[in-house]
Amino acid sequence: MIEKTQNIILFDGVCNLCNNAITFVIKRDRNDLFMYAPLQSATGERLTIQHNIDTSQVDSIILIRDDKAYAKSTAALKIAQKLSGLWPLLSVFLILPAFLRNWVYDYIAKNRYKWFGKKDACMIPTPELKAKFLD
Numbered sequence: 001m002i003e004k005t006q007n008i009i010l011f012d013g014v015c016n017l018c019n020n021a022i023t024f025v026i027k028r029d030r031n032d033l034f035m036y037a038p039l040q041s042a043t044g045e046r047l048t049i050q051h052n053i054d055t056s057q058v059d060s061i062i063l064i065r066d067d068k069a070y071a072k073s074t075a076a077l078k079i080a081q082k083l084s085g086l087w088p089l090l091s092v093f094l095i096l097p098a099f100l101r102n103w104v105y106d107y108i109a110k111n112r113y114k115w116f117g118k119k120d121a122c123m124i125p126t127p128e129l130k131a132k133f134l135d
């Protein structure tokens with residue numbers, strides 16, 4: 001059962017950049033705040049439907065926190081707020097209008113398969129990390 005207060009990161013499970021981003025977050029999530037699910041999983045599909053997220057428009061990283069969905073640069077910056085180290089300082093960019101932030105985000109997202117590659121199947125977490133994944 002997913003609690004409304006959980007922080008869930010949905011990600012493109014076949015994207016190398018997205019998988020590396022999840023690994024990056026896991027290493028810096030010292031307070032164990034986040035749970036993860038590929039967009040291609042049953043949980044990912046259920047949550048995108050529940051939050052009316054069009055995965056043809058948003059298909060990389062989505063944060064669901066307090067039963068609200070955040071996408072694109074807003075999701076990335078809100079995730080950074082909760083990480084250890086200096087990463088929370090990036091949240092200062094939340095003052096910029098989303099259309100400006102998302103222009104950069106969309107450019108990277110559009111080219112991510114070309115630049116970073118793509119897997120044939122979703123990432124399989126190691127036994128130590130399996131508890132952090134919902135599917």
